[in-house]
Amino acid sequence: MGDDNSITQAARISYGNHTKEKSESENRTLIRYLLRHSHTTPFEMAEIKLLVRAPMDCWRQWIRHRTANVNEYSTRYSEAINSFDTTPPNEWRHQSKSNKQGSEHGEFLSLTDGNKLSESESKFHEIAETLYEIRLEAGVAREQARKDLPLSTYTEAYWKCDLHNIFNFLRLRMDKHAQKEIREYAEVIGKEIVAKLFPVCWEAFEDYILDAVKFTAFDIALMQTFFDAYGTKISEKEFEAITKSLQNTNNREVAEALDKFKTIGFVRA
Numbered sequence: 001m002g003d004d005n006s007i008t009q010a011a012r013i014s015y016g017n018h019t020k021e022k023s024e025s026e027n028r029t030l031i032r033y034l035l036r037h038s039h040t041t042p043f044e045m046a047e048i049k050l051l052v053r054a055p056m057d058c059w060r061q062w063i064r065h066r067t068a069n070v071n072e073y074s075t076r077y078s079e080a081i082n083s084f085d086t087t088p089p090n091e092w093r094h095q096s097k098s099n100k101q102g103s104e105h106g107e108f109l110s111l112t113d114g115n116k117l118s119e120s121e122s123k124f125h126e127i128a129e130t131l132y133e134i135r136l137e138a139g140v141a142r143e144q145a146r147k148d149l150p151l152s153t154y155t156e157a158y159w160k161c162d163l164h165n166i167f168n169f170l171r172l173r174m175d176k177h178a179q180k181e182i183r184e185y186a187e188v189i190g191k192e193i194v195a196k197l198f199p200v201c202w203e204a205f206e207d208y209i210l211d212a213v214k215f216t217a218f219d220i221a222l223m224q225t226f227f228d229a230y231g232t233k234i235s236e237k238e239f240e241a242i243t244k245s246l247q248n249t250n251n252r253e254v255a256e257a258l259d260k261f262k263t264i265g266f267v268r269a
């Protein structure tokens with residue numbers, strides 16, 4: 001529901017001229033101003049409704065976004081969707097060493113191990129499916145028969161969300177720290193749907209949120225220390241030399257600062 005103009009029209013009620021036609025360029029300037037300054041309620045005046053089909057492990061993360069309206073397929077009413085999310089042999093990811101929640105970017109188990117894992121996955125799916133069917137055939141209620149279905153089974157839902165909260169969803173789920181599986185959904189929702197329906201808002205979202213870098217007071221103090229010491233861009237070694245000499249620093253915070261400094265080219269990658 002709505003388009004870029006729904007946002008500018010709602011915002012202009014503040015000064016009473018929401019019915020007056022404005023040029024594209026005036027609308028674009030206003031949208032960019034609103035997003036830059038977190039005037040978020042006008043972005044709640046547009047929304048999208050999607051029919052989503054996702055594996056349960058991914059859905060479990062998705063449903064944490066409480067500001068969406070959801071109506072989901074019920075495996076009490078209906079038999080569970082007979083489909084499993086499968087992993088090809090070359091896509092089993094290593095556990096990340098630096099991030100307890102994540103996987104190592106671009107690092108996969110060997111194909112020999114991957115083949116074994118995909119084969120055992122397929123057998124397990126067959127067992128889970130058979131067990132479920134046996135229970136249903138024996139007359140067990142669907143609400144109870146489902147209890148051992150794996151997280152790789154799919155669910156379907158209508159998911160309706162306003163643009164402000166979609167941007168929050170996309171900011172979190174398109175981020176590199178989000179799990180690959182939900183990130184792939186978020187990329188499609190963002191780039192294929194939201195960007196096409198709300199091109200001006202999307203451009204502002206990319207510029208001010210998605211591709212923006214937020215500096216903490218700690219980051220700024222670090223940057224000032226580097227400027228005082230070197231007066232120019234620094235190498236990773238120089239970054240480490242200075243941060244090691246600082247007291248009471250948090251390793252994680254230092255690593256996050258390094259990541260940001262690399263993004264802006266202040267520390268040479």
Ligand SMILES: Cc1cc2nc3c(=O)[nH]c(=O)nc-3n(C[C@H](O)[C@H](O)[C@H](O)COP(=O)(O)OP(=O)(O)OC[C@H]3O[C@@H](n4cnc5c(N)ncnc54)[C@H](O)[C@@H]3O)c2cc1C
Nearest residue numbers: 061064065066067068101165168169172173175177178179
């Ligand atoms: C990389 C990553 C890792 C995560 N790891 C974990 C984890 O280990 N464990 C875990 O439990 N969750 C985890 N989460 C989920 C996370 O904590 C949020 O619950 C989820 O991302 C939804 O975000 P949200 O609250 O901003 O969105 P929404 O629920 O859509 O809320 C949007 C905004 O609305 C407001 N809001 C909504 N509901 C309320 C309310 N009831 N009261 C007050 N304000 C409200 C808040 O300001 C909120 O920021 C993770 C998320 C990410 C992206």
